[in-house]
Every structure is written in C-alpha cells, then in structure tokens.
Amino acid sequence: MALPQRKTDIGPPHYKQFLPPVIQKNYGDWKYHEVLTPGSMVHVAESGDKLWTVRMASPRILSTDTIREICALAEKYCDGYLRFTSRNNVEFLVSDEKKVAPLMKELKDQKRTVGGIGPMISNVVHTQGWVHCHSACTDASGLVKSMMDELHDYFTTKELPNKVRLAVACCVNMCGAVHCSDIAIVAVHTKMPEINHDNFKNMCEMPTVIGACPTRAISPDPAKKSVKINPDKCMYCGNCFTVCPPISIKNPERDGVAIVVGGKVSSLRSNPKFSKLVIPYISNEPPRWPKVVAAVKHIVDVYAKNAKKHERVGEWIERIGWERFFSLTGIDFTFQSIDDFTFMRDTMRTASTFKW
Amino acid sequence: MKKYNTPLLDDLEKGPWPSFVTEMKKAGKKNEMANDAVGHLEKCYSTKKGYWKHGGIVGVLGYGGGVIGRYSELGEEFPGVAHFHTVRLNQPSGWFYTSKVLREICDIWDKYGSGLTNVHGSTGDLVLLGCRTEALEPLFAEYSSRGWDLGGSGSDMRTPSCCVGPGRCEWANYNTLEACYQITQEFQDELHRPMFAYKSKIKFAGCACDCVASAARADFSVIGTWKGDIKIDQKEVKNYANKMDINAEIVDMCPTKCMSYNGKELKINNSECNRCMHCITRMTKALRPSGERGVTICMGSKAPIVVGSLLSWVIVPFMKMEPPYTEFKAFVRKCWEWWDDNAKPRERIGEVIEAKGMRSFLEAIGVPPQPQQIREPRKDPFIFYTDEDIARFKAKEAEEKKTGKYKF
Numbered sequence: 001m002a003l004p005q006r007k008t009d010i011g012p013p014h015y016k017q018f019l020p021p022v023i024q025k026n027y028g029d030w031k032y033h034e035v036l037t038p039g040s041m042v043h044v045a046e047s048g049d050k051l052w053t054v055r056m057a058s059p060r061i062l063s064t065d066t067i068r069e070i071c072a073l074a075e076k077y078c079d080g081y082l083r084f085t086s087r088n089n090v091e092f093l094v095s096d097e098k099k100v101a102p103l104m105k106e107l108k109d110q111k112r113t114v115g116g117i118g119p120m121i122s123n124v125v126h127t128q129g130w131v132h133c134h135s136a137c138t139d140a141s142g143l144v145k146s147m148m149d150e151l152h153d154y155f156t157t158k159e160l161p162n163k164v165r166l167a168v169a170c171c172v173n174m175c176g177a178v179h180c181s182d183i184a185i186v187a188v189h190t191k192m193p194e195i196n197h198d199n200f201k202n203m204c205e206m207p208t209v210i211g212a213c214p215t216r217a218i219s220p221d222p223a224k225k226s227v228k229i230n231p232d233k234c235m236y237c238g239n240c241f242t243v244c245p246p247i248s249i250k251n252p253e254r255d256g257v258a259i260v261v262g263g264k265v266s267s268l269r270s271n272p273k274f275s276k277l278v279i280p281y282i283s284n285e286p287p288r289w290p291k292v293v294a295a296v297k298h299i300v301d302v303y304a305k306n307a308k309k310h311e312r313v314g315e316w317i318e319r320i321g322w323e324r325f326f327s328l329t330g331i332d333f334t335f336q337s338i339d340d341f342t343f344m345r346d347t348m349r350t351a352s353t354f355k356w
Numbered sequence: 357m358k359k360y361n362t363p364l365l366d367d368l369e370k371g372p373w374p375s376f377v378t379e380m381k382k383a384g385k386k387n388e389m390a391n392d393a394v395g396h397l398e399k400c401y402s403t404k405k406g407y408w409k410h411g412g413i414v415g416v417l418g419y420g421g422g423v424i425g426r427y428s429e430l431g432e433e434f435p436g437v438a439h440f441h442t443v444r445l446n447q448p449s450g451w452f453y454t455s456k457v458l459r460e461i462c463d464i465w466d467k468y469g470s471g472l473t474n475v476h477g478s479t480g481d482l483v484l485l486g487c488r489t490e491a492l493e494p495l496f497a498e499y500s501s502r503g504w505d506l507g508g509s510g511s512d513m514r515t516p517s518c519c520v521g522p523g524r525c526e527w528a529n530y531n532t533l534e535a536c537y538q539i540t541q542e543f544q545d546e547l548h549r550p551m552f553a554y555k556s557k558i559k560f561a562g563c564a565c566d567c568v569a570s571a572a573r574a575d576f577s578v579i580g581t582w583k584g585d586i587k588i589d590q591k592e593v594k595n596y597a598n599k600m601d602i603n604a605e606i607v608d609m610c611p612t613k614c615m616s617y618n619g620k621e622l623k624i625n626n627s628e629c630n631r632c633m634h635c636i637t638r639m640t641k642a643l644r645p646s647g648e649r650g651v652t653i654c655m656g657s658k659a660p661i662v663v664g665s666l667l668s669w670v671i672v673p674f675m676k677m678e679p680p681y682t683e684f685k686a687f688v689r690k691c692w693e694w695w696d697d698n699a700k701p702r703e704r705i706g707e708v709i710e711a712k713g714m715r716s717f718l719e720a721i722g723v724p725p726q727p728q729q730i731r732e733p734r735k736d737p738f739i740f741y742t743d744e745d746i747a748r749f750k751a752k753e754a755e756e757k758k759t760g761k762y763k764f
Contacts (some may be wrong), residue, residue: 003494004501008418009544013503015449015533018457019523027532032641043524043726051524061485063378063383063390064462064471080455084521085474093524113374125478130400131376131393132426132442132485134408139400141376142368149371174659180572181669208701214662243702245410250457252404265572268566268634269611272571272667286365286401296394310609310638340636342664347670 004282020053020081022095038156039114040100052094054103055129057113057123057148057155061131061141077103079186082304087123089116113155119162121154121300125177126168135238136170137255138187138284143168146187146288150297161307161316164300165264173235180263182313184275185292187284189236192229193249200226204244211237214341219306256283258336261325263313273314278325280336321355357388360395364402383471389486390470392436396428410535412442414489419548422506423492436470439488443469444481444507446540447500449533450520451476460502468495478573479557480517481507505544511702512550516540518560519567526561527636529580529649529676536560538681543688553699553708556692562632563645570654571667575705576688577654577668578677584647585626586635592620594640606635626719651677653687664705670717673728687721694720716742 016024026045033043036052043051074082077099080152083091094100107114118120123274124147127133129140145164154160167181171188178184210218211226217233218240227238241247259282263275278299282291299313304327307316317325326333337345368377380397385392400406409411424442431438445461451515461482465471470486477483487495496506507515516539519525521532540547546556559570562580570577596602596637602622614628617633621641624635636643638641651673654668675683695705709717718725756762 003497006493007418007498007500008505009548010500010503010505011541011544011547012446012448012505012537014455014537015452015523018448018452018454023523028528030522030524030526032526034640043526053524057374059376059379060373060474060476061379062473062475063379064473065382065464065467066392067458067473067475071458076454082453082455082458083520084453085453086451086517088474088476101670113372119442119452127478128474130397130406131380132404132408132440133422134426136406136408136412136513145368145371145373145375147379148373152372155373177569177573179659179665180569211700211702212662214660214664235546237661241410242661255404261425263572265569265633267566267571267630268637269609269632272566274665274667284404286404289365301576310634311606 006017018049018078018081018083020093020095022049025049026051026140027115035118036121037238038117040104041117052096052097054092054100054144054230055085055116056090056092056107057116058084058088058090058125059141059145060126073103073106076106079287085123086174087116087125089123104278114154115156119150119159120158120286121148121164122168124148124166124168125181127170127175129170132169135173135242136187137238137250138170138185138257138289139286140168140170142287143185143257143289143292144292146290147296150293151300154300155210160300160304163309164303164313166296172239173242177190177265178260179274180265180272181275182263183227183259184263184297185259185283185296187254187255188281189251189279191236191249191251191254192234193236193238193241193330193340194248195226196246196248197224197226197228199246200224203246204354209240209244209247212243213240225245252284256281257289257292258282259292259299261299262317264312264314269310270312270315270318275314276322277337278329278331280334299329323355357391359376360391360392362394365394365398380472387471389440389488390472392434393440393470393472393486396430396434396437399430399434403735404502408440408696410720412441414492416492416506419506419763420550421509421512421548424509425489426486437486440470440486441489441492442488443484443495444509444515445476445484445507445545446507446515447476447480447482447517449518449536450523451480451634452523461504462499464495464502468498474655477507479514479651480750481515502697506535507699508546508555510550511552511554512548512556512559513543513546513552514555515547516558516560517568521562525562526640526644527565527580527633529582529645530562530651531679532554532560532562535578535677535681538679542681552692552696552728553661554690554702554704556705558688558696564631565637570657572657572667572669574657575655576691577657578684579652579654580649580719581631581675582645582647582649584645586629587626587644587646588622588624589635589642590621591636591646593617593639595650598640601674602640606638609634625696646702647676652685655691656709658704658706662702663707663710666710668706670729671721672723673726684745691717691723713740 048158112176166185167177169178221228260275414425468491472485474483490638559575560573572577614625653672657668
C-alpha cells in the first residue's frame with residue numbers, strides 16, 4: 001500500500017478530543033478532591049459531577065501489547081479514557097462510580113500495582129541506562145525495579161510523613177529529576193578518561209571539547225593535534241566524551257553510583273531545594289544493586305521514624321541539621337560531601353551553632 | 357528468532373513491581389529488534405558496561421530534530437540493535453489519550469519499530485524505542501498523516517509539557533493544557549529545526565505544587581498564581597478540626613506565619629501570604645484561591661553540566677496568561693533573541709544570564725528590577741554603575757535639594 005502524504009509542523013493533536021465528557025463539562029470548575037485509597041481519588045466539580053481516578057504503576061518501558069492491555073481496561077471501565085502522569089504512572093479516568101470497585105478488583109486479579117497517591121513513594125523518574133544511552137554508567141531500569149520491589153509497600157499501602165520522590169539518572173547529565181528529588185541515585189565515573197589521539201583530529205572540535213570541561217582540566221596538545229587532561233582537575237564528569245567520541249570514560253569496575261537526598265520542587269512550606277550528596281560511591285552490582293537498595297530503604301526508614309507529619313526529607317534534615325542526619329543514619333561523612341565546586345562558599349558552616 | 361540465555365535479567369522479572377524485562381521480552385516474542393535488545397542488555401549486565409556507539413545523526417526530511425540516532429558496537433552479535441533509533445512523538449497536553457489513538461500509535465509502531473516504548477520520556481514525549489534508519493520516513497508519513505508530529509531534540513525548543521491543570525485540578529490558576537498546546541503550535545519551527553545555542557525547555561504548572569517540576573526542569577518555568585485572598589469556608593475548617601490538629605499541621609507550618617486559628621475561626625493575613633499552597637493542599641475543601649489569576653515566570657533551571665545545577669528564579673512576578681497568549685509569546689521571543697545574541701555553543705539560557713548578569717538580560721527583555729526577583733540583595737560591594745545611573749541619582753538629589761525632602 002502506498003504511504004500516506006506526510007505533513008510537517010502540525011504539532012500534537014489538541015488535547016480536548018481526548019478528555020472524557022465529565023472533564024469537558026466541568027473543565028476548570030473543580031471544587032475539591034479526596035484521596036480515597038493510596039490508588040484512587042475522586043474529584044468533585046462545582047456542578048456536583050464526580051470523576052474517579054485509579055492510578056497504576058508502570059515500568060515506563062512498555063511493550064505495545066501492554067499498552068493494548070491498558071487500553072482494553074480503559075475501554076471496559078472508562079469508555080476508553082485514560083492518561084499518564086508526570087511520574088509515568090497510568091491513570092484510569094472513571095466517570096461511573098459503579099465501575100471503580102470492579103476496575104480495582106480486575107487490576108488486583110491481574111497482579112497490577114495500584115497506588116502512589118498521597119504521602120507515599122510514587123513511581124521513580126528515571127532514564128535510559130544501558131537500554132538505550134551511550135553515556136550511561138549504570139542501568140536505570142534495573143535500579144528502579146530493584147528499589148521499587150523493596151519499597152513496594154510504600155507505593156501500595158504504607159504512609160510516610162509526606163511524599164518521597166525517588167529518581168535515577170544513569171550519568172551526571174541528570175536527565176530527569178535527580179537534582180531535585182527527596183532521595184535519588186546518580187551514576188558516576190571515578191576514573192580519568194582515555195583519549196584516542198589518532199581519531200581526535202578527525203572527529204572532534206577542539207574548542208568545544210575544551211569548553212565542555214567544568215573544571216578547565218582540558219588543554220590543547222599541539223604535538224598530537226589533540227588535547228590533554230590535567231589529572232589534578234578532572235572529576236570524571238564525562239562531558240568531554242559527550243562532545244568527542246574518541247574520548248572514552250566507561251570503566252566497568254570503577255563506574256558506580258552516588259546517593260543524593262533532600263531535594264524538592266514544590267514551594268509548599270519551604271522553597272524548592274536541590275538534593276545533596278550523602279553517599280559518594282556504591283559499586284554497580286547488577287542485576288539487583290543490593291547495597292544501593294539497602295541504602296535507599298535505610299534512609300526512608302530513618303526519615304519515616306524521625307520526620308514530623310508533612311515534612312519532606314529535605315525539610316526534616318534542615319530542621320535537625322545535616323550533622324544529625326549523618327548521625328541518625330549512621331552514614332559515613334566523607335570528603336566527597338564537602339563542596340569544592342561553584343557553590344562551596346554557600347555550603348560551609350559559618351557559625352558555631354551545631355550539634356555534637 | 358535467536359534464543360538468549362538471560363539469567364541476570366530473569367532475576368528482574370521476580371518481585372512485585374512491574375518488570376521492564378517482562379515488557380522487553382513480551383515485545384521480543386514477536387519482534388526481532390526487541391528480542392536482540394534483551395540479549396544486548398543481558399550482555400551489559402554481565403559485563404557492567406554499555407555498548408551503544410557514540411551519538412548518531414538521523415532524522416526525517418525537513419526537520420533537524422525529533423529522532424535520537426543509536427547504533428550498537430555489537431551489531432554483528434545483535435543485528436536487531438545494529439540500528440536502534442528513538443523517535444520522539446509529541447504527546448497531547450497533560451498526557452490525556454483515548455484507547456483508540458493509543459492503539460493506532462501501537463499498530464504503526466509495531467509495523468516499523470521494535471514494539472518497545474517509553475511512556476513517557478522525562479520531557480514529556482511519547483518515546484518510540486528502537487527502529488532502523490530506513491523506517492524513519494515511512495513511519496513519520498504514517499504518524500503525521502494521522503495527526504501526530506515529532507517532538508524536539510538537539511539545540512531546539514524541546515517539547516513543552518504541562519500538569520493536568522483545569523482538566524482535573526481545583527488549584528489550577530490558568531489553563532495549562534491550552535497554554536502548552538498553543539505555545540507548542542506557535543513555535544513549531546523552533547521545535548523542529550534546531551536554531552539555538554542549546555536546548556530550551558518550557559513547562560507549565562498550574563500552581564506552586566509544580567506537578568511537572570517546572571522549577572527544576574525547564575528554562576522557562578511558568579507557574580500559576582493569584583493576587584486575591586484565599587477564600588475560607590469556616591464550616592469545612594471545623595470538619596477538618598475533627599480529624600487534624602489545625603494549629604500544628606497548618607498554622608505552625610505556614611512559612612510566613614500569616615495564619616491563626618483559635619479553635620473556632622481560621623484567619624489568614626493574605627497580604628503576608630506567599631502562596632506556598634501548604635494550607636490549601638491540606639484543607640482542599642475549606643480553602644480556595646480567589647481573585648486575579650496569572651503566572652509567575654521563573655527561568656534558568658537545568659541539570660549540572662557545565663556550571664552546576666540551577667533552579668529557575670523569578671523573572672516576571674506576574675503575567676496574565678490567557679489566549680491568544682500574545683504577551684507570553686512575545687516574552688519568549690525576546691528571551692530567545694537575547695540568548696541567541698549572547699550564548700556560546702552549548703550554553704543554556706540560565707548560564708548566560710548568570711555570566712552576563714541579570715541587568716543585561718532584564719534590560720534586553722524590558723523587565724524592571726524588582727525585589728521579588730531575588731532571595732536577598734547582594735552582599736559584596738563590587739557594583740557596576742553606568743553614567744546614566746549616576747546622572748539619575750544626581751538628578752534625584754538635585755530634586756531633593758529643591759523640595760527639601762529625601763526620596764530614597
């Protein structure tokens with residue numbers, strides 16, 4: 001069959017055609033909502049109309065057949081209307097109250113994971129990892145699966161003082177939300193890159209490579225028509241590799257992950273915060289990364305036990321002080337947690353007010 | 357189809373959380389590319405190393421972005437992933453779908469690609485994961501003829517995204533879904549044909565809860581806000597008092613301490629409220645924003661490379677945000693023009709503002725300096741003055757001498 005005529009610059013389809021009738025009717029006229037269970041909520045419009053939402057976990061990587069199964073559920077219970085959330089969960093949009101319980105039951109029978117609403121651990125924002133990215137120094141999907149198997153109860157039933165947002169990035173490009181999450185994993189290299197000097201002049205732009213280095217560790221090497229890297233300045237970010245293929249930095253034995261905590265993006269109570277480095281290095285241990293999982297679980301447990309209601313991880317830590325965070329969690333404090341980059345002067349303690 | 361032994365990945369099919377390995381194997385049952393992707397990934401797991409070659413420049417005619425080229429170093433061992441390009445499909449606002457269109461998307465993808473997807477990519481696109489170069493043009497013809505266009509990649513405007521907004525949220529201060537759609541349409545050229553120094557992202561959040569994380573993940577963070585009072589339903593407050601300690605959970609946690617509750621009546625000193633949303637989100641039946649609605653535009657957020665992570669900071673404290681969004685569109689164009697004039701290659705707009713200074717940026721886009729833009733004034737005395745600045749200060753002093761009254 002002949003191909004249809006291609007079109008350009010049409011943009012996405014207008015969202016309105018995908019809104020269920022109850023939303024079309026009550027668009028912008030919602031009065032309040034209530035969380036009914038960790039996996040369901042109801043929105044009530046000024047008109048009195050109601051919309052039930054049932055939220056289901058997704059591994060984000062979906063086969064087309066699974067998408068079709070999700071479609072079949074939406075057809076059976078939601079007249080075919082559904083959406084995805086900004087954390088990649090599936091939401092079934094139910095207009096008929098009578099269909100909510102049967103949908104929940106069928107999801108349970110199909111062993112699907114329902115939850116993620118309220119003061120819980122919702123889905124993990126993550127990246128491509130070894131599945132698709134050239135600069136990955138860990139696998140994002142495997143880490144997420146391992147973490148969420150362990151933390152599953154916090155998605156489905158167990159409440160925390162507030163939401164705990166988790167994220168994984170497979171290199172320091174930090175695609176996604178690692179820099180602003182309650183607890184997050186970022187994969188790191190820990191060794192200087194190597195340069196294939198013969199290929200450099202054919203494949204790379206020298207000014208771009210020099211400009212790519214945050215610590216100005218790269219300088220020209222005219223004899224080789226290439227560049228050299230100062231080992232005292234390089235902190236293995238890999239950004240030179242991003243702009244120059246003959247620079248290689250992957251190292252299976254030295255690549256690993258770091259854990260950062262205390263970030264948030266909402267402005268509730270306190271301003272948005274960056275997440276901060278607390279564990280500088282854990283080796284890659286596929287397929288289950290047991291030490292990473294144990295560390296995340298441990299931080300969640302200590303937070304759950306100590307934080308006040310409504311406090312996010314970062315708010316709790318700022319109230320008790322970072323020295324108390326380290327003593328409560330028993331995490332070793334290392335040189336790596338002391339900033340020696342751009343923000344150093346703002347991160348030192350310029351007061352004698354601290355706890356023993 | 358090749359049968360791979362995958363003991364490491366098999367372990368990730370166990371446990372309660374939905375398994376991406378199960379998804380990959382499911383696609384692999386009927387698709388050679390997906391099957392080889394499983395074998396390829398098992399190899400990564402066994403050696404703790406990725407095998408994707410650096411970069412890859414592929415696309416469709418007429419566009420400079422939208423497809424991420426990817427080739428495996430192990431193309432002979434795993435021919436199905438020798439080419440494994442990703443196609444970014446621009447999602448509808450708020451990620452609303454019908455099953456009918458999702459099925460259509462799946463049918464086309466099964467015909468040309470691996471049958472694997474990411475729903476969705478972090479920027480918002482529906483990601484079609486893995487196809488060969490020769491499939492790109494026909495699949496683009498099939499999708500575009502059915503109303504689906506590509507999203508962004510490279511040094512362009514990336515695909516904008518938004519929170520669920522007025523579609524299903526009582527806190528939305530503007531129509532995030534329509535704004536996202538209209539802005540995406542307005543800047544189709546900037547989205548499809550990279551023309552900037554680097555990427556530029558726009559995200560629309562209906563309130564300060566920021567459910568699309570715009571404050572951390574967009575060069576333009578467009579956050580809904582209001583100028584009126586928070587309306588209080590005292591009857592509902594009483595209902596909340598039956599199940600919640602209002603003083604401990606609401607009043608004492610208010611960041612500006614502008615609330616009080618005496619057991620009977622909740623009071624808010626609205627002029628001191630900074631609209632953080634805490635009280636509203638905890639007592640959604642009792643408290644509602646009211647009055648004039650609009651957005652605060654913050655700018656500059658980005659991930660660490662190169663100068664360190666940035667969170668967006670306030671540029672325009674308040675702007676009306678209503679169709680046809682003329683003011684916002686003009687604002688974005690002015691920002692891009694200044695960025696274009698001043699950026700080095702691969703410099704995000706936040707980095708350029710930091711390097712050139714807020715003054716240079718604000719003057720270029722015609723926004724006055726305002727205390728709402730800063731957390732605190734500078735503490736160093738290394739201050740720039742222009743001759744005009746001094747002339748203006750002198751003129752003010754001359755005026756004061758005449759009137760005998762100081763004006764600070």
